Amino acid sequence: MPALTALQGELERALKELQDLRRELGDRIVVSTSESEHFGIAAGAASRMKEICSRIEMLTILLIEANGGIN
Structure with a gap:
């Protein structure tokens, strides 16, 4: 299913952004x-994190719906 693959890819990108932000925040605080x-x-960082988490939440909902809902 191409739609599921696209949603999964977007979710993975959002999670990577969150990890990168965490690393960047640590580096910037140190210096x-x-x-x-x-x-x-x-x-x-909190503002960016809120945006990323909102995206992750929306993508997760779409992914659950695409998989037929929660059983």
Whole structure:
């Protein structure tokens, strides 16, 4: 089923983005110098994380529906 394969691919990309964001956040916090900079970095990451998680949630729902729902 091409639609399922496409949904799975999108879900995998979103999860990879989330992993990359986590790694990037850790790297940026380590090199930042001030507490206010830490908060700015965290706020930006939280916003991106919210977007990615919303995408993952939507893709998961679509994937479940495409598989015929939850049994």
